[in-house]
Amino acid sequence: MDDKKIKVSIRNLVEFVLRGGDLDSKFVGSSRALEGTRAHQKLQKKYIEENNIIREYKAEVSLKYDIEYKEFSFIIEGRADGVIIEKEKIIIDEIKTVNKPLELIDEDYNILHMAQAKCYAYIYAVQNNLKNIFVQLTYYNISSDESKYFIKEFSDQELKLFFLDLLDKYFWWANFIEEWTVKRNASINNMKFPFDDYRPGQREMAVAVYNTIKEGSKIFIQAPTGVGKTVSTLFPAVKAMGQGLTSKIFYLTAKTITANVAEQCVMNMNDKGLKIRSLVITAKEKICFKDKPSCNPEDCEFAKGHYDRLNNALTEILNKETLMTRETIIKYAEENRLCPFEFSLEIALWSDCIICDYNYAFNPQVYLKNFFENGREDYIFLIDEAHNLADRGREMFSAELYKKPFLNLKRIMIKKEPKIAKALNSINSYMIKLRKICEEQDGDIYTQKQEIKEIYHLLKKFTKESEEWLAKNNKIEGYDELLELYFNVLSYTRISDFYDDKFITYVEKQNDDVKIKIFCLDPSYLLGEAVKRGKAAVFFSATLSPINYFKEILGGNEEDYTMRIPSPFPKENMKLIIANRVSTKYKNREKSYNLLAEYINALVRGRKGNYLIFFPSYTYMRNVYDIFSESYPHINTVIQESSMSEESKKSFLDRFKVNSETMAVFAVLGGMFSEGIDLKGDKLIGVGIVGVGLPKLCFERDIIKNYFNNINNKGYEYSYMYPGMNKVLQAVGRVIRTEDDKGGVMLIDERFSSRNYRELFPKHWNANITVKNVMEVQNIINDFWKNK
Known part of the structure; x- marks a missing residue:
């Protein structure tokens, strides 16, 4: 009992x-x-x-x-x-x-x-x-x-x-849970590693993850691409569940493509006899049956009577399925006429492993309150591609408002609800005052370390006046606009509750508009507090370099563990060339177009196959692409578009097939194709990277730089250099995915030869070769492929 x-x-x-x-x-x-x-x-x-x-x-x-x-x-x-x-x-x-x-x-x-x-x-x-x-x-x-x-x-x-x-x-239901738990734990205890052998480094990583969970602590792991990080974290977490060390695993990702890898890993383990319920949570906008989500019975037939049908649908899906994918959720939601998003949130309560975006665990606006509202639980957080969490954390804990919506809505509401119009006018007038302060500054931006507290009571007055009207009115002019602005204001005031010395407030004049923003400079404390909602956390990526920087910025402390796993693949399988006679700095880019085209040609002519060439911006990429296409018309060239649908992305990746022709694909560094994609074998045999990946110079990056200069004198590194080099490391990681993969990599920028950058190179990059000209590249690449 x-x-x-x-x-x-x-x-x-x-x-x-x-x-x-x-x-x-x-x-x-x-x-x-x-x-x-x-x-x-x-x-x-x-x-x-x-x-x-x-x-x-x-x-x-x-x-x-x-x-x-x-x-x-x-x-x-x-x-x-x-x-x-x-x-x-x-x-x-x-x-x-x-x-x-x-x-x-x-x-x-x-x-x-x-x-x-x-x-x-x-x-x-x-x-x-x-x-x-x-x-x-x-x-x-x-x-x-x-x-x-x-x-x-x-x-x-x-x-x-x-x-x-x-x-x-x-x-x-209690008995249903108990019977499932007994069955699940028996399968876990009988489960062996789902592959014939561990890759080098996998066993050590899995043991470290298990011990971290057992101790209820945190670990930061840098493991090169191809080690098999997903199974090396999920397998020990599942084993820990069988030992009663956790009741739920949250596998957290930044992108859909990495969620798909985790989903496949659970499927592989289930194919080997594991019985575990996993769920993939898809954002409401991406899974809703309607063109625009509107969760009320007047607008949606799936909302009407939803709870009348919910428990029967739960019984059915939990009895028949263990892998609750997006497609599975949609199937049962359609059959039972349920809202698929709300259905998935209900299933989450009965799932052992939840695969979802970072937001559902960490974002104070949207995190899953059913799990995280009551303080610390025995949950495990497996945080994939953790290098993305720093900037995502800044986004989660920042909020902004624009002046124009207040003015436009005032004109609508003045005849409908004078009290709301008056509140809107007060905010608009205050933001005019802020605009005047901006106009007195160089660059039309005004910053201050303290909050702009004067605006808070105006915003709260607006939300109070709006609530009663929104509750009583619907489907009339101004309703949607007021509702959107209400939630934007609410978001701003909620974020203000977190304000401390890790924040800054700035006001920016943008043409005829004004923006006021609470900007989180350093998300470390708030991310650290969010992680405390669980028992243990595993941060892992191929590019947590330098690892102490990520440990600090992601909320770690001195007691937390770190682990670096060396590349498991033969060093001779990748030829790394540094072309340091080219400057890709913004002021020198126009002079580099023709020379870059020659370097790229030298890389791709060594062997027929598929190559990815990454650039720091669309404009730079387009200019070099045009010259390259004209100069080498016999080479099949493809270019990434600035905005691509899911279908376009799939079609883009489908081009990477093993064939006898050469294809040079031009893409943007740090974009959707520079991380997370898995092109094994001869689907990709080379990568060229133009520039050191620095984020675009901007006001926000500069104030992050100034903040950390005051903290540790490493502002440039924290704001520009480390995030940029992570993009480079991720892009290089597309080449060698398995022990059989071989490929050439060329880094093109004079800065790659500097000490500061070389200190960030992983150990398996030590055998790099620096070249003086295009001919050297051609000779090295020819020799590399001749011996393969």
């Missing part, structure tokens, strides 16, 4: 068993919960002040009930809003706040309300030996400040039957 303890709140028990009706995400203001709390407190205070000898009111009464039911020990907990003690009766008071007129509310307004109150009443009756007890539903209308009451008497036997019926229905 001790091993089968189930802890559940009364609210969750009732909602899970009895839920029904529509999925409805109609606007409910952010202050609604706060107003509800205040309404509860207001009524409770009123009742308490009326306490006398005949009647006593106790507010917020905690209740806990341990019951052995069938094979389980249930711990049921909750808090009754009020207990009214009168001379001849006890009344359990359940308070609900509503916006709907009270004359439209009856006793059956929401069956969950009465069910919850009856559970409180049963537990209170059992613990106080009561044969009869009363339940009172109190509905309080926030707008009218009026209440409506429904009082009903129940015997202890009536309540017992009701409570045990709920428990019986929940028991089916």
